[in-house]
Amino acid sequence: MFLMFCLLNQNLLFLIAPYLVVRLNLTMASLSSSVTSRSYRSGYLGSFSPLKGSNRQRPLSFLSASPRGLSSHELCVRFQRNSTRSSVFMQDGAIVTNSNSTESASSLKGLKEEVLSVLSQEAAKVGEGSDGQSQSTVSITVVGASGDLAKKKIFPALFALYYEDCLPEHFTIFGYSRSKMTDAELRNMVSKTLTCRIDKRANCGEKMEEFLKRCFYHSGQYDSQEHFTELDKKLKEHEAGRMSNRLFYLSIPPNIFVDAVKCASSSASSVNGWTRVIVEKPFGRDSETSAALTNSLKQYLEEDQIFRIDHYLGKELVENLSVLRFSNLIFEPLWSRQYIRNVQFIFSEDFGTEGRGGYFDHYGIIRDIMQNHLLQILALFAMETPVSLDAEDIRNEKVKVLRSMRPIQVEDVVIGQYKSHTKGGVTYPGYTDDKTVPKDSLTPTFAAAALFIDNARWDGVPFLMKAGKALHTRRAEIRVQFRHVPGNLYNRNNTGCDLDKATNELVIRVQPDEAIYLKVNNKVPGLGMRLDRSNLNLLYSARYSKEIPDAYERLLLDAIEGERRLFIRSDELDAAWSLFTPLLKEIEEKKRIPEYYPYGSRGPVGAHYLAAKHKVQWGDISLDQ
Numbered sequence: 001m002f003l004m005f006c007l008l009n010q011n012l013l014f015l016i017a018p019y020l021v022v023r024l025n026l027t028m029a030s031l032s033s034s035v036t037s038r039s040y041r042s043g044y045l046g047s048f049s050p051l052k053g054s055n056r057q058r059p060l061s062f063l064s065a066s067p068r069g070l071s072s073h074e075l076c077v078r079f080q081r082n083s084t085r086s087s088v089f090m091q092d093g094a095i096v097t098n099s100n101s102t103e104s105a106s107s108l109k110g111l112k113e114e115v116l117s118v119l120s121q122e123a124a125k126v127g128e129g130s131d132g133q134s135q136s137t138v139s140i141t142v143v144g145a146s147g148d149l150a151k152k153k154i155f156p157a158l159f160a161l162y163y164e165d166c167l168p169e170h171f172t173i174f175g176y177s178r179s180k181m182t183d184a185e186l187r188n189m190v191s192k193t194l195t196c197r198i199d200k201r202a203n204c205g206e207k208m209e210e211f212l213k214r215c216f217y218h219s220g221q222y223d224s225q226e227h228f229t230e231l232d233k234k235l236k237e238h239e240a241g242r243m244s245n246r247l248f249y250l251s252i253p254p255n256i257f258v259d260a261v262k263c264a265s266s267s268a269s270s271v272n273g274w275t276r277v278i279v280e281k282p283f284g285r286d287s288e289t290s291a292a293l294t295n296s297l298k299q300y301l302e303e304d305q306i307f308r309i310d311h312y313l314g315k316e317l318v319e320n321l322s323v324l325r326f327s328n329l330i331f332e333p334l335w336s337r338q339y340i341r342n343v344q345f346i347f348s349e350d351f352g353t354e355g356r357g358g359y360f361d362h363y364g365i366i367r368d369i370m371q372n373h374l375l376q377i378l379a380l381f382a383m384e385t386p387v388s389l390d391a392e393d394i395r396n397e398k399v400k401v402l403r404s405m406r407p408i409q410v411e412d413v414v415i416g417q418y419k420s421h422t423k424g425g426v427t428y429p430g431y432t433d434d435k436t437v438p439k440d441s442l443t444p445t446f447a448a449a450a451l452f453i454d455n456a457r458w459d460g461v462p463f464l465m466k467a468g469k470a471l472h473t474r475r476a477e478i479r480v481q482f483r484h485v486p487g488n489l490y491n492r493n494n495t496g497c498d499l500d501k502a503t504n505e506l507v508i509r510v511q512p513d514e515a516i517y518l519k520v521n522n523k524v525p526g527l528g529m530r531l532d533r534s535n536l537n538l539l540y541s542a543r544y545s546k547e548i549p550d551a552y553e554r555l556l557l558d559a560i561e562g563e564r565r566l567f568i569r570s571d572e573l574d575a576a577w578s579l580f581t582p583l584l585k586e587i588e589e590k591k592r593i594p595e596y597y598p599y600g601s602r603g604p605v606g607a608h609y610l611a612a613k614h615k616v617q618w619g620d621i622s623l624d625q
């Protein structure tokens, strides 16, 4: 197949060679600097994406070409159809695909023609000048640059993208906040949190130096048009007359989101390229405040300029959830009430709210983790098959699931709060020992809930969520417990295992030690007939040598590329709040007392009663987790 494709290309290329040599060289040279590059080296090479039925086919859009400065005889062109990104290799002017392709020769031919056509259109778009005037730039402004998230996550993610050659050739990073800092001071601050994900990587120090030289700082108020106009002026200097694309990352407390958006959009948005804004959670506290925030943002931005981030959607194993389900014949047919007994979404941290108590007390664990991270994963897990991988198709399906959810009953929710605990001579503080938390706070730091989706696929299946801080371990996982085998032959003998209990379980461990494992019943080797439950285990660190990118890297790159699939659309957000707002109101208005649990424990015992009420056992407490 692969050979056929190469031959086919060579014949065609022979005919159009004179045109192509000029056209492609030109295209690549200009594109390399005008578009985002997901590097060839970076391992972003998707497998070749199959062409779908021609009548539903959407046009290809060009994403990037790499390596940059493309006089190279080897080139990778990345493009996207719907949300499926794919790559084509070009070698010495001929197009070859990766050898995993399962395409038919005719569809590859069609694809090749489309790629060529897109390349020449892009060449025309960016112009043929080599003076740089017609090339584009991306300016990324981190608003709230002096803060915790910027230091901990955003700058390191930008550096990782730079290191992996995923940022466009012309890019500038600006930090913006009220703190007074020089460029050198910002660089010094940022440099303290930059790491090369794997130690001893080539040229890491050099790359850091280069990256820091592209970082600048502007001090200003978040509600000052004048200060944003100054920022605009500086951005323009760096853009040097090229087409400007601007990304603002709002890494600031939510009460100043709207001020900053107003000023950024009226005084510092791009005049000839795109302007996008990444908004951090929390997106409101309930339906009302969330709608108010959306309405305010929409006074200054179109919905497609707003990138509401939920960083759990950028985690590798969450990305893999749909692949696992929709690309494996063995899973999708089982994905319903017929075979699945219950599904569990578990989040736990082995530390408290240290340092973030002020923020946390206003929100609590249900808003902090359940209403967004866990619910988003649930929606991805339970949605129907989308029409395509296009962002809108996926988000349409997610919204449908969220709208099909039964209102949460307060009796189906357990809340808890951690208290001080001494262990091994060390005293761990209780939640209310935090100076920024009121002594009489009832804010839950733990919650467990049983949710139901009232649709044909999931009727009656409990979806259990559990989230807590200051527990015994740090983990995030999805557990799918399957029904027992009807009339199981091996239950009739004494096989050492209760097969009605030892049902199959699929575990997707999001973190730490990313893994997917399936618990199966298995014969213990030997002459007798004893059964045992074992794991078919895909442990990422054993299977893949490449490190896993941080969620923020993927999401920042997606925002730069305009890919919205992993960002929350406003109707998804509305549906998520509609589900949780009545519950939160009831808990808060009735001043429900949380169940206290010791710091470092497994959380309130009420969570077990809740599970038992729905005939479920939490998978993370069984002996063979």
Ligand SMILES: NC(=O)C1=CN([C@@H]2O[C@H](COP(=O)(O)OP(=O)(O)OC[C@H]3O[C@@H](n4cnc5c(N)ncnc54)[C@H](OP(=O)(O)O)[C@@H]3O)[C@@H](O)[C@H]2O)C=CC1
Residues within 6 Å of the ligand: 144, 145, 146, 147, 148, 149, 150, 177, 178, 179, 222, 250, 251, 252, 253, 254, 256, 280, 281, 282, 359
């Ligand atoms: N930190 C985290 O782990 C996570 C944070 N988030 C969200 O990301 C955003 C940023 O978080 P984080 O970095 O922790 O926030 P910070 O509290 O560190 O605030 C960021 C910056 O905003 C400015 N700022 C803080 N408070 C005020 C205020 N009251 N008025 C005006 N400016 C203020 C400060 O900069 P200066 O004084 O220099 O102007 C500060 O450095 C928030 O929306 C948060 O909810 C989401 C997930 C995780």
Ligand SMILES: O=C1O[C@H](COP(=O)(O)O)[C@@H](O)[C@H](O)[C@H]1O
Residues within 6 Å of the ligand: 311, 349, 368, 476
């Ligand atoms: O959004 C949040 O997430 C973090 C946990 O993120 P992780 O990627 O480290 O698992 C949580 O600590 C924080 O309270 C919450 O706001």
